Amino acid sequence: MDEDIMIRISNLAMRLHSAGRNVTILDGINLEVPEKQFLVVVGPSGSGKSTLLGLIGGLDQPTSGSVSINGISLSELSEDDLARLRREKIGMIFQSFHLIPTLTAFENVMVPLELRGDPKARQEALRLLAEVGLSERKDHYPVQLSGGEQQRVAVARAFAGRPSLLLADEPTGNLDTVNGARVIELLMRLHRNQGGTLILVTHDPTLAAHAERIISLRDGRIVGDEKPNPK
Numbered sequence: 676m677d678e679d680i681m682i683r684i685s686n687l688a689m690r691l692h693s694a695g696r697n698v699t700i701l702d703g704i705n706l707e708v709p710e711k712q713f714l715v716v717v718g719p720s721g722s723g724k725s726t727l728l729g730l731i732g733g734l735d736q737p738t739s740g741s742v743s744i745n746g747i748s749l750s751e752l753s754e755d756d757l758a759r760l761r762r763e764k765i766g767m768i769f770q771s772f773h774l775i776p777t778l779t780a781f782e783n784v785m786v787p788l789e790l791r792g793d794p795k796a797r798q799e800a801l802r803l804l805a806e807v808g809l810s811e812r813k814d815h816y817p818v819q820l821s822g823g824e825q826q827r828v829a830v831a832r833a834f835a836g837r838p839s840l841l842l843a844d845e846p847t848g849n850l851d852t853v854n855g856a857r858v859i860e861l862l863m864r865l866h867r868n869q870g871g872t873l874i875l876v877t878h879d880p881t882l883a884a885h886a887e888r889i890i891s892l893r894d895g896r897i898v899g900d901e902k903p904n905p906k
Contacts, residue, residue, distance in 0.1 A: 681840065681872050682708040682731060687740035689726055689895075700726045702895045704740070710839075713866060713873045715883045718892035724876040725844050727892070731874065732765055732842050733757045744840065762790050766833035768862075770845035772825040774817040780804060780828045781813040787835045803831035807861055823854030827861060834865050841866070843875040847882060855879065 687704035690697050701723045708714055716724050729735045730742055733749045742749045744764070749757065761767075766787075774783050784803055788796035804813050807827040817825050826846060833841055846862065847855035859882050866873050877883055884903070891899030 679709045680707050681710040681712075681745060682706070682874075683741075683743045684731070685741050685743075687727075687730065687742065688738045689723070689730065689735070690738045699895055701730075701737070704895075704897060706890065706897065708872060708874065710872055711870055713885070713887045714875070714890060715886035715888070716874065716876045716890045716892060717878070717883055718898075722892040723895040724892055728842050728844050728874065728876050731840075732767060733761060762787065763836075764839050766835070766838035766841040768826075768829050768833045768841070768843040768846045770848040772817070772822075772829050772849075774825055774828060774832075776817050779814050779816055780809060780820065780824075783817070783828055784832045784835055787832060791836050793836060799835060800831075803835060804828075806865065807831045821854075823850055823857060826850060826854070826858050830858060830861050830865065834869060837869050837871070839871050841871055841873045843873070843877075845876055845878065847877065847879050856881070859885070 684704055684706040687701055688699070689701040690699050704727065716727060718724050726735070730737055733752070736750065744760070752760065775786070778786070781800055781804060784800040785796050788799055793799060801810070801813070804810050807830055809824060809827055809831070812820060812824060820828065843862065847858050850858060863885055875882065875886070883889055887902060889899070889901045889903060890897055
């Protein structure tokens with residue numbers, strides 16, 4: 676395996692049985708993603724973008740084919756090993772925030788740090804909340820935060836522990852233009868500061884414009900691979 680290739684996807688397919696018929700969501704996906712690349716995945720609704728992201732994150736199992744991260748095939752890992760990989764190597768941001776409602780903003784950011792056994796979990800969580808401009812809101816629960824604030828907490832949580840791979844699924848999809856732009860700026864700044872590989876699914880052309888590489892999906896297949904902003 677090439678040293679700088681972090682993710683290798685080979686002949687990946689995902690099919691589901693629904694309403695008495697088989698539905699193909701992804702079909703014959705082959706993709707290599709170098710370390711530290713900022714890759715955006717675009718395509719119409721139903722093209723398989725979120726499914727692809729979930730397979731890369733080990734949240735789902737493909738029907739066939741393989742996903743390897745740093746030379747490790749996800750299909751060969753046990754559930755415990757997959758959980759450990761996600762905990763130690765992968766940060767995730769979702770369109771619907773996915774914060775734990777019974778925890779404060781500070782506690783939500785601390786969770787992945789504590790799971791990793793970080794001895795400086797409290798200091799790191801406070802630093803990240805300061806980075807996203809929410810130090811004054813650290814003791815608020817998600818229901819007390821606006822959508823933009825909740826997503827900024829989710830961004831801070833995803834970067835906790837400096838993951839080598841960050842996966843973001845429509846991170847600005849539920850936000851207005853102003854808050855969406857702020858989350859984009861945060862993502863770009865934290866990615867620059869902390870490094871790592873960033874794979875982002877979006878419909879937002881403003882966000883896609885920041886990428887080093889854009890993969891286009893249609894009907895579960897890759898139909899475009901461009902480098903509009905190479906390093």
